[in-house]
Amino acid sequence: MSDDQIRQHRDAIDDIDVQILKLINQRAHHAHEIGVLKGGGLVYRPEREAQVLRRVKDLNQGPLPSESVARLFREIMSACLSLEKPLTIAFLGPLGTFSESAVVKHFGHAAQLQPSVSIDEVFRQTEAGMADYAVVPVENSTEGAVGRSLDLMTQTPLKVCGEVVLRIHQHLMRKRPDLVGITRIYSHSQSLAQCHEWLNLHLPNAERIAVASNAEAARLAAEDVNTAAIGGEAAAERYELVKVVSNIEDEPNNTTRFLVLGQADASRSGKDKTSLVMSAKNQPGAVFQLLAPLAENGVSMTKLESRPSRDGLWEYVFFVDVEGHRDDALVQKAMKELAERAVILRVLGSYPVAVL
Numbered sequence: 301m302s303d304d305q306i307r308q309h310r311d312a313i314d315d316i317d318v319q320i321l322k323l324i325n326q327r328a329h330h331a332h333e334i335g336v337l338k339g340g341g342l343v344y345r346p347e348r349e350a351q352v353l354r355r356v357k358d359l360n361q362g363p364l365p366s367e368s369v370a371r372l373f374r375e376i377m378s379a380c381l382s383l384e385k386p387l388t389i390a391f392l393g394p395l396g397t398f399s400e401s402a403v404v405k406h407f408g409h410a411a412q413l414q415p416s417v418s419i420d421e422v423f424r425q426t427e428a429g430m431a432d433y434a435v436v437p438v439e440n441s442t443e444g445a446v447g448r449s450l451d452l453m454t455q456t457p458l459k460v461c462g463e464v465v466l467r468i469h470q471h472l473m474r475k476r477p478d479l480v481g482i483t484r485i486y487s488h489s490q491s492l493a494q495c496h497e498w499l500n501l502h503l504p505n506a507e508r509i510a511v512a513s514n515a516e517a518a519r520l521a522a523e524d525v526n527t528a529a530i531g532g533e534a535a536a537e538r539y540e541l542v543k544v545v546s547n548i549e550d551e552p553n554n555t556t557r558f559l560v561l562g563q564a565d566a567s568r569s570g571k572d573k574t575s576l577v578m579s580a581k582n583q584p585g586a587v588f589q590l591l592a593p594l595a596e597n598g599v600s601m602t603k604l605e606s607r608p609s610r611d612g613l614w615e616y617v618f619f620v621d622v623e624g625h626r627d628d629a630l631v632q633k634a635m636k637e638l639a640e641r642a643v644i645l646r647v648l649g650s651y652p653v654a655v656l
């Protein structure tokens with residue numbers, strides 16, 4: 301292709317960029333006006349954001365993949381929303397953890413990050429209004445439930461208003477670009493567990509040390525050349541470590557699911573989930589009987605997780621996710637029947653199924 305042809309395409313791109321810029325700012329103007337009309341009420345509307353993202357994915361005719369288009373619109377909406385009111389999001393820090401990646405995936409780069417020292421602190425800050433929303437991990441496809449998040453969910457007045465599904469890639473990182481002389485490996489206990497087989501095979505003699513987060517592991521590995529850390533891309537970048545071996549997780553489809561909590565849940569988006577927590581009497585067949593109204597009303601269950609009760613008041617606590625919104629007629633009917641059978645039933649919130 302000649303220089304002349306390239307110039308013609310670049311001229312076309314320049315013209316298009318002028319139009320895109322004008323249109324994005326027109327869009328931002330409307331978002332700002334909506335913000336004024338909301339009059340200080342909740343600005344973040346998860347159901348509307350999910351609808352916008354689903355719509356552009358459906359309308360997309362390429363050549364850009366629909367996932368890329370959705371990510372672009374995620375950022376446009378993030379910037380538009382911050383004109384209405386910048387949102388502060390609390391998550392388990394420090395910076396460089398998978399939780400940070402989940403926050404950015406869900407809220408875009410205009411959100412203000414508020415890393416907290418523990419999952420308890422994430423809840424506390426959001427409950428106290430020091431953060432607008434909380435993002436907490438609830439389950440990993442390899443390791444199962446994140447107990448602390450689930451326990452706190454039973455106590456919080458916050459509502460679930462969204463979910464984030466994050467593909468987890470673990471990398472072995474250190475100062476040197478090779479595996480020579482590694483005596484210690486730092487990581488969060490879940491990450492160590494997720495890379496257990498790889499470590500047994502490739503670094504069987506290195507001591508494995510569980511620390512509070514992958515970012516903390518990366519910080520420690522940056523200080524001592526004989527150590528390494530396991531963590532995500534964000535941790536490697538933040539502490540300027542070399543990714544010596546990428547994607548060392550034992551399970552190739554390793555994903556973590558996070559929930560977004562705020563002062564209110566979401567309205568109907570057309571493709572929603574509802575999270576419930578309930579307890580059953582401690583007697584044979586109780587769980588089966590408890591959950592029967594879901595099947596009887598054609599409400600699909602997407603998750604069932606049980607935890608022993610911490611305060612003795614609830615013998616066993618069940619976390620149940622169902623398809624549909626709490627305002628849907630069948631979900632309402634099923635919940636009414638569930639409430640008659642359960643010792644305790646609480647709706648944690650309805651929210652759009654993750655789009656990104």
Ligand SMILES: O=C(O)C(=O)C[C@]1(C(=O)O)C=C[C@@H](O)C=C1
Nearest residue numbers: 331334344345348349377380381
């Ligand atoms: O539709 C709204 O309520 C808006 O505020 C606009 C907008 C958007 O940019 O499309 C921005 C923030 C909301 O979370 C949802 C959508």
